[in-house]
Amino acid sequence: xxxxxxxxxxxxxxxxxxxxxxxxxxxxxxxxxxxxxxxxxxxxxxxxxxxxxxxxxxxxxxxxxxxxxxxxxxxxxxxxxxxxxxxxxxxxxxxxxxxxxxxxxxxxxxxxxxxxxxxxxxxxxxxxxxxxxxxxxxxxxxxxxxxxxxxxxxxxxxxxxxxxxxxxxxxxxxxxxxxxxxxxxxxxxxxxxxxxxxxxxxxxxxxxxxxxxxxxxxxxxxxxxxxxxxxxxxxxxxxxxxxxxxxxxxxxxxxxxxxxxxxxxxxxxxxxxxxxxxxxxxxxxxxxxxxxxxxxxxxxxxxxxxxxxxxxxxx
Ligand SMILES: Cc1ncc(COP(=O)(O)O)c(C=O)c1O
Numbered sequence: 001x002x003x004x005x006x007x008x009x010x011x012x013x014x015x016x017x018x019x020x021x022x023x024x025x026x027x028x029x030x031x032x033x034x035x036x037x038x039x040x041x042x043x044x045x046x047x048x049x050x051x052x053x054x055x056x057x058x059x060x061x062x063x064x065x066x067x068x069x070x071x072x073x074x075x076x077x078x079x080x081x082x083x084x085x086x087x088x089x090x091x092x093x094x095x096x097x098x099x100x101x102x103x104x105x106x107x108x109x110x111x112x113x114x115x116x117x118x119x120x121x122x123x124x125x126x127x128x129x130x131x132x133x134x135x136x137x138x139x140x141x142x143x144x145x146x147x148x149x150x151x152x153x154x155x156x157x158x159x160x161x162x163x164x165x166x167x168x169x170x171x172x173x174x175x176x177x178x179x180x181x182x183x184x185x186x187x188x189x190x191x192x193x194x195x196x197x198x199x200x201x202x203x204x205x206x207x208x209x210x211x212x213x214x215x216x217x218x219x220x221x222x223x224x225x226x227x228x229x230x231x232x233x234x235x236x237x238x239x240x241x242x243x244x245x246x247x248x249x250x251x252x253x254x255x256x257x258x259x260x261x262x263x264x265x266x267x268x269x270x271x272x273x274x275x276x277x278x279x280x281x282x283x284x285x286x287x288x289x290x291x292x293x294x295x296x297x298x299x300x301x302x303x304x305x306x307x308x309x310x311x312x313x314x315x
Pocket of ligand 1: 193219
């Protein structure tokens with residue numbers, strides 16, 4: 001289903017009215033930044049929960065700053081705007097939320113400074129949709145592409161133009177019959193997947209690439225590191241990961257707002273571990289789903305309830 005409304009140029013408008021000009025700078029040069037967030041419907045509580053809204057908007061504003069945008073928003077004010085939009089739409093199902101900041105000036109000038117910027121938010125109701133068939137696990141390959149480098153386009157932010165890199169990685173993987181691809185950075189170490197961070201489990205230890213390996217500063221990645229350590233007693237090490245370590249892993253999974261926790265059960269022609277979904281991955285995925293649907297008191301500060309929120313404050 002498509003969104004019915006958008007937050008556009010400072011107000012909630014019908015989606016048909018949220019239009020931009022063909023001259024818009026961001027359309028020509030990829031000079032925008034975006035967020036990808038989820039709201040989870042909890043049927044028992046009749047509540048919709050947005051996961052880590054303040055953190056998502058903080059990252060969005062950081063990405064905007066990389067593009068020299070000056071926006072009159074804070075993570076709190078954007079969360080309040082999102083609450084208003086979600087209430088306006090009135091969804092009672094899982095939703096994908098897409099905030100977008102972009103160079104809205106109508107110019108072809110090759111520069112970032114002294115230009116108009118704008119923000120829009122749209123919400124896509126999801127029903128029961130998921131990223132790949134998570135119950136079977138994903139079959140991935142190593143991409144022939146390399147992950148975009150911090151010295152070319154900042155990899156830690158969600159810059160729209162940089163997603164050409166993700167699209168090349170994902171499209172070539174899908175056309176070759178895989179669900180997704182893992183991508184190496186220019187140093188030859190594992191970075192992440194096309195639009196998700198990646199973990200492997202070896203001998204009971206969870207390994208994930210450090211942020212400095214040109215990975216997105218994933219909010220689910222950060223959340224899972226805490227859950228693995230604190231709730232499951234699993235050691236987590238952020239370090240460079242070689243390609244062959246992935247082949248030798250006992251378990252592997254992708255994580256992110258889209259992927260949630262997606263087990264990887266096969267890489268190219270090699271099963272990961274015994275080819276099934278490993279115990280750490282399944283326990284982590286169950287815990288994550290409980291957290292995002294507002295069922296875990298310890299992590300209540302990570303979720304914003306839409307229908308019972310009075311006013312948004314920082315945590
Ligand atoms: C390239 C990339 N890496 C990782 C992630 C995961 O980030 P997050 O957990 O903040 O959704 C995403 C977005 O989902 C992404 O686009």
